[in-house]
Amino acid sequence: MLADDLRGLYYIALKDLRAYYFKPPNISWGILLPFAFVLAFAIRNPGDLRELVPGLLALTLLFGTSSMEAIVIVVERRIGSLERLLLAPVRLPALLAGKLLGGMVFGLTVTLVVLGIMLAVFGVSGVNWLLLILALLLSAAAFSALGALVSVAVREIFEAQTLANFVRFPMMFLGGVFVPVAALPLGLQILARALPLTYTVEALRAALGIGAAEHAILDLSVLAGFAVILFALAVRILGQRLE
Amino acid sequence: MSNAIEVERLTKVYEQGQRGTKPVVAVDHVSFQVQPGEIFGFLGPNGAGKTTTIRMLTGLTQPTSGRASILGFDLFRDVTRIKKQIGVVPERSNLYDELTACGNLEFSMQLYGVPRAEWRPRAGELLEHFRLNEKHNVPFAKLSRGMKRALTIAAALAHRPPLIFLDEPTTGLDVMNARSLRKMIAGLRDQGVTVFLTTHYMEEAERLCDRIAIIVQGQIVALDTVEGLKKTAQNTNIIEITFESETNGAETRRFEDRDVAKAVQTGLAQAKGRRLLALNTIRPTLEDVFVRLTGLDREIMLAEKGGKEPGNAGG
Numbered sequence: 089m090l091a092d093d094l095r096g097l098y099y100i101a102l103k104d105l106r107a108y109y110f111k112p113p114n115i116s117w118g119i120l121l122p123f124a125f126v127l128a129f130a131i132r133n134p135g136d137l138r139e140l141v142p143g144l145l146a147l148t149l150l151f152g153t154s155s156m157e158a159i160v161i162v163v164e165r166r167i168g169s170l171e172r173l174l175l176a177p178v179r180l181p182a183l184l185a186g187k188l189l190g191g192m193v194f195g196l197t198v199t200l201v202v203l204g205i206m207l208a209v210f211g212v213s214g215v216n217w218l219l220l221i222l223a224l225l226l227s228a229a230a231f232s233a234l235g236a237l238v239s240v241a242v243r244e245i246f247e248a249q250t251l252a253n254f255v256r257f258p259m260m261f262l263g264g265v266f267v268p269v270a271a272l273p274l275g276l277q278i279l280a281r282a283l284p285l286t287y288t289v290e291a292l293r294a295a296l297g298i299g300a301a302e303h304a305i306l307d308l309s310v311l312a313g314f315a316v317i318l319f320a321l322a323v324r325i326l327g328q329r330l331e
Numbered sequence: 332m333s334n335a336i337e338v339e340r341l342t343k344v345y346e347q348g349q350r351g352t353k354p355v356v357a358v359d360h361v362s363f364q365v366q367p368g369e370i371f372g373f374l375g376p377n378g379a380g381k382t383t384t385i386r387m388l389t390g391l392t393q394p395t396s397g398r399a400s401i402l403g404f405d406l407f408r409d410v411t412r413i414k415k416q417i418g419v420v421p422e423r424s425n426l427y428d429e430l431t432a433c434g435n436l437e438f439s440m441q442l443y444g445v446p447r448a449e450w451r452p453r454a455g456e457l458l459e460h461f462r463l464n465e466k467h468n469v470p471f472a473k474l475s476r477g478m479k480r481a482l483t484i485a486a487a488l489a490h491r492p493p494l495i496f497l498d499e500p501t502t503g504l505d506v507m508n509a510r511s512l513r514k515m516i517a518g519l520r521d522q523g524v525t526v527f528l529t530t531h532y533m534e535e536a537e538r539l540c541d542r543i544a545i546i547v548q549g550q551i552v553a554l555d556t557v558e559g560l561k562k563t564a565q566n567t568n569i570i571e572i573t574f575e576s577e578t579n580g581a582e583t584r585r586f587e588d589r590d591v592a593k594a595v596q597t598g599l600a601q602a603k604g605r606r607l608l609a610l611n612t613i614r615p616t617l618e619d620v621f622v623r624l625t626g627l628d629r630e631i632m633l634a635e636k637g638g639k640e641p642g643n644a645g646g
Contacts, residue, residue, distance in 0.1 A: 089411055092444065099441040107429035168425035172486075174391055176442040177414040331393065 089179075096178030100186025101193065108156055109194040118155070118198040122147035129266045141206045142292035142299070143265030146285055148202045149224065150231050150256060153195030157235025158252040159245050160187060161326070166245075174330065181323050184236060188319065191232035196224060214297025219304055223291035226311035230284045233318035240326040264289040284314040333403055335494050335525040336365035336388065341397035343383050357383040359549035360397065367493075370516070370526040372540030374533075376625050380549040381529045382422070385496050388527070389419050402494055415443060418487030418495040422502060424479040428472035432463055432482055435471055436489050443490035457485040461515065477508030484515065494525045501535060513539060533618035543617070545624050552624045557617055564615035564623060572598040573609040581608055587619075 108114075126144045130137055164170035173183050207215070238252045262276055263269075263285030269277055280286045291307040293299030343358040358380040365371040375381050386392035388401060390410040399406040401413045426435040436454040445453065458464045461481040466474060474482060480500065487495055500516065501509040516539055519526050530536050536543055537557050544554040553560055568591040576582040584601065588594035591612065599607070613619075 092411060092415070095444055096442055099438065102441075103427070103430070103438050106434075107427050167428070168421060168423045169427055171391065171421060172425055172439075173442070175389055175414060175419050177411045177444075178442065179411065330391070 092177045093179055093182035096173075096176055097182045097186040097189060100173060100178070100183060101189035104160060104187060104190030105193060108160055109190060114156060114194070115198060118152040118194070119148065119202060121151055122202070125260070126265075138210050139298060140266075141210065142289050142296055144206070145199055145203060145224075145292055146227065146263070146288040147260060147265055149195050149199045149227050149288065150259070150285055151195075152198040153191045153228050153231040154235035154238070154252060154256065156194065157187065157191035157232050158238040159248045160190070161236065161239035162242060162245050162248045165243075180327055180330075181319075184240075184319070184323050184326060187239075188229065188232045188236055191235055192225075192228040195228045195231065199224060199228075216295045216297065216301065219291065219301070219308075220295035222308055223288060223295050223304075223311070226308055226315060227284070227288040227291070229315035230288075230311050230318065233315050233322060234284065236322040237318050237325070240322050240329060259283045259285040262286070284311060287311050287314075334364040335367045335369075335402060336363075336371075336527065337398075337400045338363050338384075338388070339398040341384070341387060341399050342395045343380075343387055343392065344395045356549050358387070358394075358546075361546065361549070361551050363544050363551060363554055365525060365527060366541075367525050368520060368523050369541040370520050370528055370539050372536040372543035373527060373529045373546065374531075374536055374543055374621060375529075375546035379546045379625075381546060382498060384546070385419075385498055385527070385529065389417060389496055390414055415490075416492055416494060418490070418492035420484050420487045420495065420497045420500055422499040424476075424483040426471045426479070426483055426486055429470060431468050431470055432458060432474065433467040435482060435486055439486040439489040445490050453489060457489060461485045462511075475508075477504055477511070480504060480508065480512060481515070484512070488519075488524075492524070494527070495519065496527045498529050499531065500528070501530065501532065509535075533616065533621055537617045545621060547625050553620070560617060560620045561615055564620045567615060567619075568594050569613040569615060569619060570594040570598050571609075571611045571613050572602075572607065574602050575606040575608055577605075583609075585613070 122144055125147060126140050130140060161170065164173075174180075178186075234255065235252065238248055238255065242248045242251055261267075262272065262280045263283050264280065265285070269280045269286055272280060287307040287310045290299060291304055291311070294301040294304045294307070339362050340360040341358060341362070342356070342360050345355045345357055347354060361380070361384065373381055373384065383392065387394045388399060388406065390406070390413060394406070402416050404412045404416070406413065427438070430438060433454050436457055437450045440450050440453060454467070455464070458467050461484070463474075463478060463482060463485070466478060471479065471482065484497070484500065497516065501512050504512065513535060516526060516528070528536070528540060540557060542554065542556050543560060544551050545560075546552070553563070555563075566589055567587050568589065570586045570591065571583060572586065573581050573583045584598065586594045586598040586601075588597065595610070598610075
């Protein structure tokens with residue numbers, strides 16, 4: 089049964105990547121949108137551009153993993169093709185994990201493109217590669233699970249897009265991408281601590297040698313916690329919705 | 332060999348979420364068996380419980396109570412094993428628009444663990460069988476409705492299941508496509524595949540099915556061979572009378588009675604001076620049995636079918 093689940097998980101992810109993710113508009117928007125935000129901020133507040141790299145990577149990963157993930161399940165439920173997966177010998181958590189994996193692979197791919205450009209421009213000295221890989225993987229899992237949760241919680245595509253943006257945009261401004269969390273008012277700092285993007289930015293800053301590394305383990309643990317909890321919630325809600 | 336499907340007092344109750352609404356009994360203690368290699372028809376009006384029964388038997392919906400075994404596996408304990416052994420064609424063709432005909436078939440085989448070496452040959456075999464070999468590289472979205480339906484059936488057969496569920500397979504198809512699909516379904520029986528078929532089309536059921544169960548309001552009200560079901564209506568005579576209508580067209584009506592003369596008298600009394608165009612005696616059909624058992628009149632049946640029946644002369 090586990091073999092069926094693992095096989096199903098892998099091929100569902102592969103099918104999603106082929107059918108939905110690796111299309112020119114997704115790839116270009118996945119990279120351009122975060123660049124546009126960061127560039128706008130850099131023009132308004134010129135300074136050390138290297139400081140913006142962790143935020144740029146975090147945003148690319150957030151939008152890359154969650155944008156399509158947030159609507160894939162809604163679309164498949166509407167056209168009935170989700171039922172094909174439910175009829176296959178694959179249990180619901182494995183099915184949803186396949187969806188998650190598709191979002192993760194796509195998000196990580198576009199983020200690696202941006203990372204490559206950034207490392208070519210700013211150099212690779214001081215990069216903690218292990219921390220960088222773990223931060224990217226765990227963040228991708230957390231953001232993809234967030235996208236899946238949005239996707240199973242709504243019925244219409246416009247609702248998914250609205251809900252995804254409702255969650256992502258406050259994260260973008262509170263998560264330490266443009267302004268350090270420590271510089272925010274206390275109330276917003278507390279709110280920022282409830283957002284996965286905050287921990288991604290912190291872990292990436294540490295991985296790229298820009299910020300302190302002492303909280304890196306905590307950041308990674310929180311990201312793993314977000315991934316597990318959001319995934320479990322998505323499985324539960326999808327199960328209820330299908331019944 | 333044991334039955335392909337054994338269902339005993341299977342029940343599905345939907346608890347309503349809103350306050351004050353009563354639970355809905357969608358399927359109410361149904362029991363039946365399907366033998367290996369037969370085409371078993373499951374008929375009923377809209378909302379009778381056909382789709383809910385299929386959803387339970389295919390593991391999409393959890394039954395509230397009762398027992399069922401599919402190909403010897405218990406529905407409550409071995410649902411993943413059951414899923415590996417069955418193919419399902421839902422009412423709506425639901426393959427992936429973005430994948431090609433061949434890509435969709437290969438994805439089905441991947442999900443069901445068909446060995447990699449078989450993907451291409453099996454896809455080619457199915458595409459040829461369903462006369463889609465020239466469309467192997469065409470995205471599903473660009474196929475005609477009939478081709479989509481055929482490919483959806485092909486995808487359900489990709490892993491060679493011994494049992495296939497077909498939910499309204501010809502709904503919405505034109506005459507030629509419906510005929511062609513019926514031939515394919517009849518061909519499945521020749522290959523030893525057990526078919527569980529739901530349809531609105533009585534002639535389709537009559538031509539294809541070895542046995543038929545009729546479900547009304549969640550309960551099975553009849554289960555027999557086509558001939559067995561027709562015999563239940565043989566005590567009744569049906570007279571079909573066509574009058575000239577008030578707009579110079581024709582209006583056909585049916586009248587039933589145990590006494591043929593009485594049926595004719597009743598019919599002629601309805602003429603009210605209009606010219607009689609035709610008078611025929613009709614041998615009871617499966618549709619007559621269905622109408623009697625379900626309480627649906629013919630106009631409602633036609634409306635449920637979407638106005639007309641495709642491919643009456645199906646094969």
